[in-house]
Amino acid sequence: MVAPMEHAGPGRVETGSEDAQIVVSGVSHVYRPKHGRQVLALDDINLTVRRNEFVALLGPSGCGKSTLLYLTGGFLPVEQGTICVLGETVRKPGPDRGIVFQHFALFPWKTVRANVMYGLERKGVPRREAEVRAAEILVQVGLKGFEDSYPSQLSGGMRQRAAIARTLVLDPATLLMDEPFGALDAQTRNLMQIELLALWRRSPKAVVFVTHDVHEAVYLAERVVVMSARPGRIKAIVETGIDRSDPEFVKSRAFVEKVDEIWHLIHEEDGKAAP
């Protein structure tokens, strides 16, 4: 199963360097549905995420981008290859790697406040302090006044804010996001993207952001990892190199060209997959 070196793909970057936050080496993953054929979801993935880097995993559905995220989170067992986060081999989930899911995954029986406090309780933070920290983070994500609401009473955007707050309150060094804005309407999505970038700048952390939206990937990430499907492989890694200091940067030539470049990479893939 181990691929020879020349097939190792473009993902080999400074493996093991001090600057690395996440090191994925030689990871393959077979998806075994209860009924039907096995699928090679990931084929020999090598990828290094630098310290506090914002990386987007971009690809069509079925390219294994979410699987790679779940493996990094420790939710699925790494059966072949290794994943190290800050020098530690991933074996199980942990609060050092926060996760945000597309459909929020808030605990519906808990209020927003109780959802945010859950991780602090598990950490043994005293109740008073936990309440203060939860209140602070809820202000940050713009949910002040909704502390006692249940998730079912909130809009999609507010639910995702609550889910992000629940994760960020633990200040994880690594943030894993699985198409977090995919279920939101366009306007809310754009607002959330802006706020996510602001949060990331205020409190730097490595972010691995799964999306199938090219625009979103270029908008957010420093590097875009373009994946191809069946089997899931890394096709290319593109440095976006966008200067985001200009608030209008989405209209800049550099941005538009970068989106175009990645579109072409993906369309090549479509052409190949077509019968």
Place this chain on the structure above:
Amino acid sequence: MITRLKSCLGLLLLMLLWEIAPRVGLVRMDILPPLSRIFIAWLGLASSGELWTHGVISLFRAFSGAAIAIVVGTVLGVAMAASAPVRIFFRPLMEALYPIPKSALIPITALWLGLGNASQITLIALGCILPVAVGAYNGARGCERVLIWSGRALGAGKMRTLVDIVVPSALPELLSGIRTALALCLVLLVSSELIVSKNGLGYLIGFLGGSGIYDAMFAAVLTIAIFGLIVDRLFLRYIRWVLSWQ
């Protein structure tokens, strides 16, 4: 208010019919005494203390049996959902036991444990475990994996995740399983006391019926019926309160 009255109208008419039919000779009075006579007999049972001595015994048995069933059934159902070995062992067992009429166990528990509390409580517990376990199992199986993963990523261990996340998300089905169990609990209580017991409300019904004191027998039957109704209504309210987040 008017809809309330309307929904009670049928019941009121039935009570009226019950009072009048025996008095005008539509039915034999010794077979169906008028409601007022039954009420008087109830007052007699209550003031003599018989109703309470037997009632307390029955209540104790029902409560203990149901409590055991709820605890064991919940643990069993959740464990089955969480662990493949547990599931493989217990699922065929549960499927085989499900269609058996639980009252068929009455002579068996009596044989093993005699005619006292232990026998009735065991019977109720055994009979009620199944609906609770099935509810807990189905509810826990339905727990979304992203909820479990979220819990784990927030620092909860595996056991902690079961208690904090799997059980609450199983609550809707678990509680409706418990509601079924509570109804079944009264059925098993009364039928076992009728057949193999020296006390309890079921025994009282059998004794009064056997002695031909029918108005008092009806009073005891109605007491249990109304008690069952109240328990169910209260539990339904409890369910709505617990699940108010939905």
